[in-house]
Amino acid sequence: MSIPKLDKLVPTKGASYKIKNPYLATVTQHYELSKVDSADQTFHITLDIKNSGITYLEGQSIGVIPPGQRDDGRKLKARLYSISSARDGDNEGLLSLSLSVKRLVYQDSDQKDVFGTCSDFLCNSKKGDKIPIINATGRIMLLPASNQVDLILIGTGTGVAPFRGFLQHISQSPSKWLGKGFLYLGFKRQKEALYCNSYNQELIDLCQKAGFNLNLALSREEKNQSGSRLYVADKMLSDYEAIKSIIANKNFAVYVCGLKGMEESISDLFEKITTELGYDWPIFKKELRLAGRWNIEVY
Ligand SMILES: Cc1cc2nc3c(=O)[nH]c(=O)nc-3n(C[C@H](O)[C@H](O)[C@H](O)COP(=O)(O)OP(=O)(O)OC[C@H]3O[C@@H](n4cnc5c(N)ncnc54)[C@H](O)[C@@H]3O)c2cc1C
Known part of the structure; x- marks a missing residue:
């Protein structure tokens, strides 16, 4: 038995930002999604990308570069975050992208709580802060081209x-x-x-x-x-x-x-x-x- 290939939406090629030349996106919305007394903390974070030339489709992810450097002086590697807004962003006419970020907490060898580097950086950011991002990526989670699926x-x-x-x-x-x-x-x-x-x-x-x-x-x-x-x-x-x-x-x-x-x-x-x-x-x-x-x- 064979099943026909699914045609998916195709992302357009936007401006190119890599780890060496990230785009500094401004935080325009930042609020906690989880109730204060819930076990995990997750934040909705919107980044302004209207002057970046970055384009994306629903289901793609964006790379965020956390501050700091590796032992050899190179930048830390980018972490991927699924984009949680539709292609124009949460606010019509103002191209943006939103993320839903959970602050990662794990225990070190002394059982002390340690926060994940990039998730902590994003969860601690505030409106007006600049977040270094690289291109949107990912083709797995793209929607079908047909609305009959x-x-x-x-x-x-x-x-x-x-x-x-x-x-x-x-x-x-x-x-x-x-x-x-x-x-x-x-x-x-x-x-x-x-x-x-x-x-x-x-x-x-x-x-x-x-x-x-x-x-x-x-x-x-x-x-x-x-x-x-x-x-x-x-x-x-x-x-x-x-x-x-x-x-x-x-x-x-x-x-x-x-x-x-x-x-x-x-x-x-x-x-x-x-x-x-x-x-x-x-x-x-x-x-x-x-x-x-x-x-x-x-x-
Ligand atoms: C395609 C994709 C989409 C994603 N989308 C989302 C999303 O929408 N929202 C979201 O919140 N996350 C998402 N993630 C996860 C995200 O990319 C990060 O992996 C996550 O935020 C953790 O990164 P961090 O820098 O905070 O943690 P890091 O600091 O990188 O730590 C990550 C892990 O490394 C281990 N570790 C690191 N240092 C030590 C140490 N010294 N001792 C012991 N263990 C250590 C720990 O196990 C820890 O759990 C996605 C990942 C992928 C691949």
Whole structure:
């Protein structure tokens, strides 16, 4: 069985900024997305790029160069962040790009908390600060060129970022998205559900406008059928038949973004469904990947 290649949107070539000549983008918005008492701190950060010549599409990432240098005096390497706005940015007419950045915290050998270099730099930045960035990159998470494709979007934590961009673009487009749309997002708790909680409902509104079905999996607040923590793949079980008919129809694309390790349970679910449809999952999965229909970006 073979599945046709998916045509995706093609980014235009904008101005070129590399690690040696980064663009200094000004912070125009900076606010915390997570509630103050939530375990993780995540910030929405908007950067003004209107004079840069940088262009991007929904689903691409931007490289940020943190301050400081390596032992040999070279600049620190750039960290990638998924762009969470649609191609024109959050504020119409003012070309910008937004990021959703979690402050990384890990323990050193003395069990002391250490903050991640670049995420801490971005989370501590303030309106008016200059952030060195390099070109937008990435072709995996680009949207299909046709609006008739059924979309299954799955994200955890800051993996929500590209989907905010997708939904912003789709809901602003003059033509409706004609394919079906399912968005599954995994967070620990409701108050940590980025862009979809009681104090920030942006994604709920965007999904409503775009006609997409939004489902949250709250691992510390919900249990799955066997009484364990509920993750996105468990949540997808409630749409099992709908997903099965989307796969049988073969005009779909799956996008997965977020925590490393999340792919396995999602792949297991697809294996169950596709086996019922009579497909050999390892072969089908490879075909889907080659056709641009199985898109994974985890970090
Ligand atoms: C395609 C892509 C998209 C991404 N999108 C996003 C996004 O939208 N939002 C987001 O928040 N992140 C995103 N990331 C992750 C981001 O690029 C960074 O990896 C993340 O912010 C951590 O970078 P940092 O500089 O803060 O941490 P670093 O300082 O680089 O530390 C990273 C890790 O290195 C280890 N480490 C470093 N130094 C030490 C040490 N001395 N001792 C022990 N361990 C150490 C730790 O395990 C730590 O967890 C994305 C990554 C990719 C590849």
